[in-house]
Amino acid sequence: MRNTFGNVLTVTLFGESHGPEIGAVLDGLAPGMTVSEERIRKLLSLRRPAGAISTARAEADEFRIVSGVFEGRTTGTPLTILIPNTNTKSTDYEKTRFLPRPGHADYTATCKYHGFEDYRGGGHFSGRLTAALVAAGGILLPALEKKGIRIGTHIASLGGGEEFLSDRPFSAGNEELEKEIDALSSRAFPVLDLTMEAPMKERILAAKEALDSVGGILETAVTGVPAGLGEPWFDTLEGALSHALFSIPAVKGVEFGRAFTEVLLPGSAYNDAFYAVSNPDGEDSGKTVKTPEKGQIPPESGFIVRTKTNHNGGVNGGITNGMPLVFRTAVKPTPSIMREQETVDIKTGENALLHISGRHDPAIIHRARVVVDCMSAMVLADFLSLKYGTDYLRD
Ligand SMILES: Cc1cc2nc3c(=O)[nH]c(=O)nc-3n(C[C@H](O)[C@H](O)[C@H](O)COP(=O)(O)O)c2cc1C
Numbered sequence: 255m256r257n258t259f260g261n262v263l264t265v266t267l268f269g270e271s272h273g274p275e276i277g278a279v280l281d282g283l284a285p286g287m288t289v290s291e292e293r294i295r296k297l298l299s300l301r302r303p304a305g306a307i308s309t310a311r312a313e314a315d316e317f318r319i320v321s322g323v324f325e326g327r328t329t330g331t332p333l334t335i336l337i338p339n340t341n342t343k344s345t346d347y348e349k350t351r352f353l354p355r356p357g358h359a360d361y362t363a364t365c366k367y368h369g370f371e372d373y374r375g376g377g378h379f380s381g382r383l384t385a386a387l388v389a390a391g392g393i394l395l396p397a398l399e400k401k402g403i404r405i406g407t408h409i410a411s412l413g414g415g416e417e418f419l420s421d422r423p424f425s426a427g428n429e430e431l432e433k434e435i436d437a438l439s440s441r442a443f444p445v446l447d448l449t450m451e452a453p454m455k456e457r458i459l460a461a462k463e464a465l466d467s468v469g470g471i472l473e474t475a476v477t478g479v480p481a482g483l484g485e486p487w488f489d490t491l492e493g494a495l496s497h498a499l500f501s502i503p504a505v506k507g508v509e510f511g512r513a514f515t516e517v518l519l520p521g522s523a524y525n526d527a528f529y530a531v532s533n534p535d536g537e538d539s540g541k542t543v544k545t546p547e548k549g550q551i552p553p554e555s556g557f558i559v560r561t562k563t564n565h566n567g568g569v570n571g572g573i574t575n576g577m578p579l580v581f582r583t584a585v586k587p588t589p590s591i592m593r594e595q596e597t598v599d600i601k602t603g604e605n606a607l608l609h610i611s612g613r614h615d616p617a618i619i620h621r622a623r624v625v626v627d628c629m630s631a632m633v634l635a636d637f638l639s640l641k642y643g644t645d646y647l648r649d
Pocket of ligand 1: 309357358359376379380381382384502503504505586588589590591613614615618621622625
């Protein structure tokens with residue numbers, strides 16, 4: 255029954271969609287990390303519903319940090335963030351109290367909590383709780399950036415039509431990738447190819463018009479991760495990241511690189527060939543030769559090992575290899591759709607028809623991307639703390 259994630263640096267998530275407040279507790283933080291409320295606000299704005307492509311439930315997300323921060327810096331003791339729920343319409347859920355929504359957690363929550371669960375708005379299983387995860391990520395992302403680690407996510411593909419709509423993939427080169435991640439951090443609609451924004455939004459609106467919803471695939475890249483992070487056998491970096499990503503409501507798949515298609519290649523094509531570089535920016539870039547950072551092998555040498563391709567998504571043996579982490583997250587279509595759906599009245603055991611009248615996202619994917627960034631930040635901050643000690647992330 256734990257709602258806590260992490261080894262050394264943990265996050266505990268609490269609250270319900272229609273309760274008074276939701277929140278998160280971060281424990282195991284380094285003391286002395288700068289806390290930027292401005293950055294937290296900015297990240298929350300990327301998750302907040304915007305316009306007709308999102309739910310009409312508008313929450314201001316006026317968070318409060320009530321412990322663990324003193325004079326703008328973390329103290330190193332548990333940091334608690336509270337976010338009030340101010341825009342709830344619980345009557346929408348009373349009519350369908352015993353009619354579980356197909357694809358949602360209503361039925362499974364009842365199986366587990368025997369009807370004691372707060373069913374309003376999906377209760378503890380609501381996407382609303384991801385606001386607290388994003389606020390927590392707002393503490394960790396800047397700390398990682400100070401260590402040269404950048405995280406960015408875009409909508410790789412959007413479903414909902416006869417053909418998928420696809421954005422262009424991330425660039426392979428590190429410098430290009432960093433620029434793309436920086437550009438995504440200020441984009442309300444996360445695509446690399448800006449010409450894809452309008453058709454994707456139209457696709458979401460068309461689904462809404464048809465009383466339906468759409469899902470898609472997010473692609474995330476993380477640059478600057480030192481080689482050597484991950485704990486075999488069971489706390490592999492891939493395992494921990496997948497664990498965190500599967501905690502996000504509506505996530506139904508995770509792959510590293512393009513695993514589900516590329517593992518079908520022969521080994522000779524799939525293997526990522528190694529090569530040594532003394533200057534990762536290229537021989538003619540004119541930039542200073544970078545010395546290997548902590549965790550890179552061999553630490554005393556003047557070279558860095560890279561791979562020519564990155565089919566493994568930056569991880570071998572569950573341990574980071576110093577290449578960018580690249581992974582994809584499948585986000586399903588929103589379960590609550592306005593069409594009539596078949597369900598069961600769990601009070602009477604009779605088959606029934608469900609007509610939902612609440613406020614829902616016609617697509618979750620564009621809001622989920624910042625949640626993916628923040629959950630990834632949590633895993634990396636935890637694994638860095640595990641390897642280098644809690645104080646590693648202080649300013
Ligand atoms: C940011 C975000 C917003 C969401 N909004 C909705 C919504 O408006 N309506 C809905 O039915 N589900 C929404 N969900 C998804 C449900 O919470 C999720 O599908 C449900 O809890 C069942 O979990 P599962 O899909 O992981 O099995 C949202 C999820 C996220 C991450």
